[in-house]
Amino acid sequence: MPSIGPIHLATPFCQAGLAGYSDRAMRLVARRRGCAYAVTEALLDTILLQGGLGLKKAIDINDHDHPVAGQIIGSEPETMAAAGRILHERGYDVIDLNYACPVKKIKNKSRGGHMLRDAERGFSIFRAVREALPTATLTVSLRRAFDDTDEHRDVLYQLLDEAWRLGFSAVRVHGRTVEQKYLGRANWASLKKLKQHYPGKTIIGSGDVFTAEDAVRMKIETGVDIVWIARGAIGNPWIFQDAATLLHALTMGEGGGEGVSSAAIALSGENPIAVALSRGESGRISPPSIFAQRQALDEHFAEAHLIHGEQVAGRRMRKMAIKYARFHPQSHDVKREFINITSLTDWRRTIDQWYSDDAPGVWPAVDAVDEVNDDSCG
Secondary structure: OOEEEEEEEEOOOEEEEOOOOOOOHHHHHHOOOOOEEEOOOEEHHHHHHOOOOHHHOOOOOOOOOOHHHHHEEEEOHHHHHHHHHHHHHHOOOOOEEOOOOOHHHOOOOOHHHHHOOHHHHHOOOOOOOOHHHOOOOOEEEEEEOOOHHHHHHOOOHHHHHHHHHHOEEEEEEEOOOOOOOOOOOHHHHHHHHHHHOOOOOOOEEEEOOOHHHHHHHHHHOOOOOEEOHHHHHHHOHHHHHHHHHHHHHHHHHHOOOOOOOHHHHHHOOOOOOOOOOOOHOOOOOOOOHHHHHHHHHHHHHHHHHHOOHHHHHHHHHHHHHHHHHOOOOOOHHHHHHOOOOHHHHHHHHHHHHHOOOOOOOOOOOHHHHOOOOOOOOO
Protein backbone atom coordinates (compact mmCIF):
# COMPACT_ATOMS: atom_id res chain seq x y z
CA MET A 1 0.00 0.00 0.00
CA PRO A 2 1.24 3.52 -0.71
CA SER A 3 2.58 5.85 1.98
CA ILE A 4 2.97 9.58 2.45
CA GLY A 5 5.73 9.71 5.00
CA PRO A 6 4.43 7.93 8.12
CA ILE A 7 0.87 7.78 6.74
CA HIS A 8 -0.07 4.44 5.17
CA LEU A 9 -3.07 4.48 2.86
CA ALA A 10 -5.45 1.57 2.37
CA THR A 11 -5.89 2.37 -1.33
CA PRO A 12 -3.89 4.44 -3.85
CA PHE A 13 -6.66 6.95 -4.58
CA CYS A 14 -7.19 10.32 -2.91
CA GLN A 15 -9.56 13.28 -3.10
CA ALA A 16 -8.02 16.49 -4.35
CA GLY A 17 -8.61 20.01 -3.15
CA LEU A 18 -10.94 22.05 -5.37
CA ALA A 19 -11.94 25.61 -4.62
CA GLY A 20 -15.63 25.87 -3.79
CA TYR A 21 -16.18 22.11 -3.66
CA SER A 22 -13.88 20.08 -1.43
CA ASP A 23 -14.93 21.19 2.02
CA ARG A 24 -15.22 18.86 5.00
CA ALA A 25 -18.72 17.79 3.91
CA MET A 26 -17.46 16.50 0.56
CA ARG A 27 -14.48 14.82 2.21
CA LEU A 28 -16.53 13.01 4.86
CA VAL A 29 -19.05 11.67 2.36
CA ALA A 30 -16.17 10.37 0.23
CA ARG A 31 -14.33 8.83 3.20
CA ARG A 32 -17.40 6.74 4.02
CA ARG A 33 -17.15 5.38 0.48
CA GLY A 34 -13.52 4.41 0.33
CA CYS A 35 -11.52 7.65 0.13
CA ALA A 36 -8.25 6.98 1.96
CA TYR A 37 -6.77 10.49 1.93
CA ALA A 38 -8.01 13.99 1.19
CA VAL A 39 -6.66 17.49 0.67
CA THR A 40 -8.23 20.87 1.40
CA GLU A 41 -8.71 23.52 -1.23
CA ALA A 42 -5.82 25.97 -1.43
CA LEU A 43 -5.77 28.27 1.61
CA LEU A 44 -4.14 31.67 1.12
CA ASP A 45 -1.35 32.17 3.63
CA THR A 46 -2.17 35.80 4.35
CA ILE A 47 -5.81 34.96 5.14
CA LEU A 48 -4.64 32.40 7.69
CA LEU A 49 -2.27 34.90 9.26
CA GLN A 50 -4.95 37.58 9.60
CA GLY A 51 -6.89 35.33 11.96
CA GLY A 52 -10.53 36.11 12.60
CA LEU A 53 -13.27 34.68 10.42
CA GLY A 54 -10.91 33.70 7.60
CA LEU A 55 -8.86 31.51 9.90
CA LYS A 56 -11.97 30.07 11.55
CA LYS A 57 -13.39 29.03 8.17
CA ALA A 58 -10.06 27.54 7.07
CA ILE A 59 -9.74 25.19 10.05
CA ASP A 60 -12.26 22.77 8.64
CA ILE A 61 -11.52 19.30 10.01
CA ASN A 62 -12.85 17.04 12.75
CA ASP A 63 -11.93 13.69 14.30
CA HIS A 64 -13.42 11.76 11.38
CA ASP A 65 -11.55 13.72 8.71
CA HIS A 66 -8.11 12.08 8.76
CA PRO A 67 -5.62 11.71 7.26
CA VAL A 68 -5.98 15.15 5.69
CA ALA A 69 -3.58 17.63 4.12
CA GLY A 70 -3.93 21.35 4.62
CA GLN A 71 -2.92 23.01 1.36
CA ILE A 72 -1.43 26.51 1.47
CA ILE A 73 -0.63 28.96 -1.30
CA GLY A 74 1.40 32.15 -1.16
CA SER A 75 4.45 33.97 -2.45
CA GLU A 76 6.66 34.78 0.54
CA PRO A 77 8.76 32.28 2.50
CA GLU A 78 8.01 33.86 5.89
CA THR A 79 4.23 33.93 5.47
CA MET A 80 4.09 30.45 3.97
CA ALA A 81 6.13 29.10 6.88
CA ALA A 82 3.89 30.82 9.42
CA ALA A 83 0.72 29.57 7.69
CA GLY A 84 2.09 26.04 7.60
CA ARG A 85 2.79 26.21 11.31
CA ILE A 86 -0.80 27.28 12.01
CA LEU A 87 -2.27 24.32 10.12
CA HIS A 88 0.19 21.89 11.66
CA GLU A 89 -0.69 23.08 15.16
CA ARG A 90 -4.42 22.80 14.38
CA GLY A 91 -4.13 19.09 13.60
CA TYR A 92 -3.65 18.72 9.85
CA ASP A 93 -1.67 15.55 9.17
CA VAL A 94 0.19 16.90 6.13
CA ILE A 95 1.08 20.39 4.91
CA ASP A 96 0.90 20.65 1.11
CA LEU A 97 2.45 23.60 -0.71
CA ASN A 98 0.51 24.63 -3.81
CA TYR A 99 2.85 25.34 -6.72
CA ALA A 100 0.21 24.21 -9.21
CA CYS A 101 -2.69 26.66 -9.34
CA PRO A 102 -2.93 28.06 -12.90
CA VAL A 103 -5.39 30.85 -12.19
CA LYS A 104 -4.25 34.15 -13.67
CA LYS A 105 -4.86 36.26 -10.57
CA ILE A 106 -2.65 33.86 -8.63
CA LYS A 107 0.06 33.68 -11.28
CA ASN A 108 0.34 37.47 -11.48
CA LYS A 109 1.10 37.60 -7.76
CA SER A 110 3.94 35.08 -7.98
CA ARG A 111 2.03 32.26 -6.35
CA GLY A 112 0.92 28.77 -7.33
CA GLY A 113 2.07 27.69 -10.77
CA HIS A 114 4.29 30.77 -11.09
CA MET A 115 6.88 28.90 -9.04
CA LEU A 116 7.59 26.85 -12.15
CA ARG A 117 9.23 29.90 -13.69
CA ASP A 118 10.69 31.27 -10.45
CA ALA A 119 12.53 28.31 -8.98
CA GLU A 120 14.60 30.40 -6.57
CA ARG A 121 11.45 31.67 -4.88
CA GLY A 122 10.16 28.11 -4.79
CA PHE A 123 13.38 26.89 -3.15
CA SER A 124 13.19 29.66 -0.54
CA ILE A 125 9.65 28.70 0.44
CA PHE A 126 10.60 25.03 0.70
CA ARG A 127 13.45 25.88 3.07
CA ALA A 128 11.45 28.30 5.19
CA VAL A 129 8.58 25.86 5.68
CA ARG A 130 10.92 22.99 6.52
CA GLU A 131 12.83 25.16 9.02
CA ALA A 132 9.54 26.15 10.68
CA LEU A 133 8.28 22.56 10.70
CA PRO A 134 11.33 20.30 11.06
CA THR A 135 9.38 17.11 11.78
CA ALA A 136 6.11 17.71 9.89
CA THR A 137 5.01 15.67 6.90
CA LEU A 138 5.38 18.00 3.91
CA THR A 139 4.30 17.59 0.29
CA VAL A 140 4.16 19.87 -2.73
CA SER A 141 1.72 20.11 -5.65
CA LEU A 142 3.04 21.19 -9.04
CA ARG A 143 2.32 21.00 -12.75
CA ARG A 144 4.64 19.34 -15.24
CA ALA A 145 5.97 22.72 -16.45
CA PHE A 146 5.00 26.34 -16.76
CA ASP A 147 4.78 25.92 -20.54
CA ASP A 148 6.31 23.67 -23.19
CA THR A 149 9.34 25.83 -23.97
CA ASP A 150 12.86 24.49 -23.46
CA GLU A 151 13.46 27.26 -20.92
CA HIS A 152 11.00 25.78 -18.45
CA ARG A 153 11.38 22.09 -19.28
CA ASP A 154 13.70 21.15 -16.41
CA VAL A 155 12.41 23.43 -13.63
CA LEU A 156 10.06 20.75 -12.29
CA TYR A 157 12.98 18.38 -11.66
CA GLN A 158 15.05 21.14 -10.05
CA LEU A 159 12.23 21.87 -7.61
CA LEU A 160 11.65 18.20 -6.88
CA ASP A 161 15.32 17.52 -6.23
CA GLU A 162 15.27 20.25 -3.58
CA ALA A 163 12.02 18.95 -2.08
CA TRP A 164 13.49 15.46 -1.72
CA ARG A 165 16.69 16.91 -0.24
CA LEU A 166 14.63 18.65 2.43
CA GLY A 167 12.75 15.47 3.30
CA PHE A 168 9.40 16.12 1.63
CA SER A 169 7.34 12.94 1.74
CA ALA A 170 5.53 13.09 -1.62
CA VAL A 171 4.90 15.29 -4.64
CA ARG A 172 1.77 15.70 -6.69
CA VAL A 173 2.17 16.55 -10.35
CA HIS A 174 -0.63 17.53 -12.73
CA GLY A 175 -0.09 16.42 -16.32
CA ARG A 176 -0.87 19.83 -17.85
CA THR A 177 1.27 22.94 -17.96
CA VAL A 178 0.32 26.09 -16.09
CA GLU A 179 -0.36 27.81 -19.42
CA GLN A 180 -2.82 25.07 -20.38
CA LYS A 181 -4.92 25.56 -17.25
CA TYR A 182 -7.59 22.86 -17.80
CA LEU A 183 -7.57 22.89 -21.60
CA GLY A 184 -6.40 20.05 -23.79
CA ARG A 185 -5.36 16.65 -22.52
CA ALA A 186 -3.16 15.96 -19.52
CA ASN A 187 0.17 14.45 -20.51
CA TRP A 188 0.29 11.16 -18.65
CA ALA A 189 3.55 10.23 -20.37
CA SER A 190 5.23 12.97 -18.34
CA LEU A 191 3.95 11.30 -15.14
CA LYS A 192 5.36 7.96 -16.23
CA LYS A 193 8.71 9.60 -16.96
CA LEU A 194 8.66 11.29 -13.58
CA LYS A 195 8.03 8.04 -11.72
CA GLN A 196 10.81 6.31 -13.64
CA HIS A 197 13.16 9.15 -12.70
CA TYR A 198 12.27 8.90 -8.98
CA PRO A 199 11.41 5.20 -8.52
CA GLY A 200 11.84 5.23 -4.75
CA LYS A 201 9.76 8.36 -4.10
CA THR A 202 6.02 8.78 -3.62
CA ILE A 203 4.57 10.37 -6.75
CA ILE A 204 0.93 11.42 -6.89
CA GLY A 205 -0.44 11.84 -10.42
CA SER A 206 -3.32 14.05 -11.50
CA GLY A 207 -5.14 15.24 -14.60
CA ASP A 208 -8.10 13.87 -16.58
CA VAL A 209 -9.29 11.41 -13.93
CA PHE A 210 -13.05 11.55 -14.37
CA THR A 211 -14.07 7.92 -13.74
CA ALA A 212 -12.90 4.94 -11.74
CA GLU A 213 -11.58 3.49 -14.99
CA ASP A 214 -9.50 6.61 -15.57
CA ALA A 215 -8.06 6.35 -12.06
CA VAL A 216 -7.00 2.75 -12.59
CA ARG A 217 -5.61 3.46 -16.06
CA MET A 218 -3.44 6.25 -14.66
CA LYS A 219 -2.21 4.04 -11.85
CA ILE A 220 -1.29 1.18 -14.15
CA GLU A 221 -0.10 3.07 -17.23
CA THR A 222 2.10 5.63 -15.44
CA GLY A 223 3.17 3.69 -12.35
CA VAL A 224 2.43 6.61 -10.00
CA ASP A 225 1.98 5.61 -6.39
CA ILE A 226 -1.27 7.49 -5.78
CA VAL A 227 -3.92 8.92 -8.10
CA TRP A 228 -5.31 12.37 -7.28
CA ILE A 229 -9.02 12.53 -8.15
CA ALA A 230 -10.30 16.08 -8.53
CA ARG A 231 -13.19 16.91 -10.84
CA GLY A 232 -14.07 13.23 -11.14
CA ALA A 233 -15.02 13.16 -7.45
CA ILE A 234 -17.55 16.00 -7.64
CA GLY A 235 -20.94 14.38 -7.13
CA ASN A 236 -19.33 10.95 -7.31
CA PRO A 237 -18.11 9.86 -3.87
CA TRP A 238 -18.31 6.23 -5.03
CA ILE A 239 -15.36 6.69 -7.40
CA PHE A 240 -12.81 5.75 -4.72
CA GLN A 241 -14.27 2.35 -3.86
CA ASP A 242 -15.04 1.65 -7.52
CA ALA A 243 -11.43 2.37 -8.46
CA ALA A 244 -10.14 0.14 -5.66
CA THR A 245 -12.46 -2.66 -6.78
CA LEU A 246 -11.28 -2.43 -10.39
CA LEU A 247 -7.62 -2.22 -9.45
CA HIS A 248 -7.90 -5.28 -7.23
CA ALA A 249 -9.59 -7.24 -10.00
CA LEU A 250 -6.89 -6.34 -12.51
CA THR A 251 -3.86 -6.82 -10.30
CA MET A 252 -5.10 -9.99 -8.59
CA GLY A 253 -6.58 -11.65 -11.65
CA GLU A 254 -9.98 -13.23 -12.16
CA GLY A 255 -9.35 -16.20 -9.89
CA GLY A 256 -7.52 -14.34 -7.17
CA GLY A 257 -4.10 -15.17 -8.56
CA GLU A 258 -1.57 -12.87 -10.13
CA GLY A 259 -2.99 -10.35 -12.56
CA VAL A 260 -1.65 -7.29 -14.34
CA SER A 261 1.39 -5.69 -12.70
CA SER A 262 1.11 -1.92 -12.74
CA ALA A 263 4.87 -1.53 -12.44
CA ALA A 264 5.48 -3.91 -15.36
CA ILE A 265 3.01 -2.08 -17.58
CA ALA A 266 4.44 1.31 -16.69
CA LEU A 267 7.95 0.15 -17.53
CA SER A 268 7.15 -1.87 -20.64
CA GLY A 269 4.70 0.55 -22.22
CA GLU A 270 2.19 -2.24 -22.80
CA ASN A 271 -1.49 -1.43 -22.26
CA PRO A 272 -3.57 -4.61 -22.05
CA ILE A 273 -6.19 -3.02 -19.83
CA ALA A 274 -8.10 -0.79 -22.23
CA VAL A 275 -10.67 -3.47 -23.00
CA ALA A 276 -10.72 -4.79 -19.44
CA LEU A 277 -11.69 -1.37 -18.15
CA SER A 278 -14.65 -0.85 -20.46
CA ARG A 279 -17.77 -0.69 -18.30
CA GLY A 280 -19.65 -3.15 -20.44
CA GLU A 281 -17.06 -5.88 -20.08
CA SER A 282 -15.45 -5.47 -16.66
CA GLY A 283 -18.68 -6.18 -14.78
CA ARG A 284 -16.92 -5.29 -11.56
CA ILE A 285 -18.69 -2.07 -10.65
CA SER A 286 -22.22 -0.74 -10.97
CA PRO A 287 -23.63 2.79 -10.85
CA PRO A 288 -25.12 3.73 -7.47
CA SER A 289 -28.79 2.93 -7.01
CA ILE A 290 -31.40 5.63 -6.44
CA PHE A 291 -31.38 4.92 -2.69
CA ALA A 292 -27.57 4.98 -2.59
CA GLN A 293 -27.66 8.34 -4.32
CA ARG A 294 -30.24 9.65 -1.87
CA GLN A 295 -28.22 8.50 1.12
CA ALA A 296 -25.12 10.32 -0.17
CA LEU A 297 -27.13 13.47 -0.94
CA ASP A 298 -28.77 13.43 2.50
CA GLU A 299 -25.40 12.96 4.21
CA HIS A 300 -23.76 15.66 2.12
CA PHE A 301 -26.50 18.20 2.80
CA ALA A 302 -26.54 17.42 6.53
CA GLU A 303 -22.77 17.91 6.82
CA ALA A 304 -22.83 21.08 4.71
CA HIS A 305 -25.70 22.50 6.79
CA LEU A 306 -23.77 21.80 9.99
CA ILE A 307 -20.63 23.48 8.67
CA HIS A 308 -22.00 26.42 6.70
CA GLY A 309 -25.56 27.05 7.85
CA GLU A 310 -28.68 26.76 5.71
CA GLN A 311 -28.10 29.62 3.28
CA VAL A 312 -24.51 28.83 2.30
CA ALA A 313 -25.15 25.07 2.37
CA GLY A 314 -28.05 25.55 -0.02
CA ARG A 315 -25.88 27.39 -2.54
CA ARG A 316 -23.06 24.88 -2.31
CA MET A 317 -25.33 21.86 -2.47
CA ARG A 318 -27.20 23.08 -5.53
CA LYS A 319 -24.05 22.88 -7.66
CA MET A 320 -23.04 19.60 -6.00
CA ALA A 321 -26.46 18.03 -6.52
CA ILE A 322 -26.34 18.86 -10.24
CA LYS A 323 -23.28 16.60 -10.41
CA TYR A 324 -24.97 13.85 -8.38
CA ALA A 325 -27.94 14.01 -10.78
CA ARG A 326 -25.80 12.53 -13.57
CA PHE A 327 -26.32 9.06 -12.06
CA HIS A 328 -30.13 9.30 -12.01
CA PRO A 329 -32.03 7.52 -14.83
CA GLN A 330 -33.88 10.80 -15.46
CA SER A 331 -30.79 12.95 -15.05
CA HIS A 332 -31.92 15.79 -17.31
CA ASP A 333 -35.13 16.38 -15.38
CA VAL A 334 -33.48 15.95 -11.98
CA LYS A 335 -30.70 18.36 -12.90
CA ARG A 336 -33.25 20.96 -13.95
CA GLU A 337 -35.06 20.60 -10.61
CA PHE A 338 -31.83 21.09 -8.66
CA ILE A 339 -30.94 24.16 -10.72
CA ASN A 340 -34.26 25.75 -9.77
CA ILE A 341 -33.96 25.13 -6.01
CA THR A 342 -34.14 28.33 -3.95
CA SER A 343 -35.02 27.06 -0.44
CA LEU A 344 -34.76 24.16 1.96
CA THR A 345 -38.39 23.35 1.15
CA ASP A 346 -37.47 23.08 -2.55
CA TRP A 347 -34.56 20.79 -1.67
CA ARG A 348 -36.71 18.40 0.35
CA ARG A 349 -39.43 18.39 -2.30
CA THR A 350 -36.93 17.56 -5.04
CA ILE A 351 -35.33 14.76 -3.03
CA ASP A 352 -38.73 13.27 -2.19
CA GLN A 353 -39.93 13.57 -5.77
CA TRP A 354 -36.97 11.91 -7.48
CA TYR A 355 -35.34 9.71 -4.84
CA SER A 356 -38.22 7.99 -3.02
CA ASP A 357 -38.39 4.84 -5.16
CA ASP A 358 -35.34 2.66 -5.50
CA ALA A 359 -34.04 1.61 -8.92
CA PRO A 360 -30.68 1.02 -10.58
CA GLY A 361 -28.66 4.10 -11.33
CA VAL A 362 -27.02 4.85 -14.67
CA TRP A 363 -23.51 5.72 -15.73
CA PRO A 364 -23.26 9.36 -16.85
CA ALA A 365 -22.95 10.05 -20.54
CA VAL A 366 -19.35 10.55 -21.69
CA ASP A 367 -20.01 14.24 -22.34
CA ALA A 368 -21.58 14.75 -18.89
CA VAL A 369 -18.17 15.40 -17.35
CA ASP A 370 -17.65 19.12 -17.78
CA GLU A 371 -14.95 21.43 -16.55
CA VAL A 372 -15.10 23.30 -13.30
CA ASN A 373 -14.66 27.03 -13.65
CA ASP A 374 -11.32 28.74 -14.05
CA ASP A 375 -11.27 29.84 -10.42
CA SER A 376 -10.44 26.29 -9.37
CA CYS A 377 -6.95 25.50 -8.09
CA GLY A 378 -7.13 21.70 -8.35
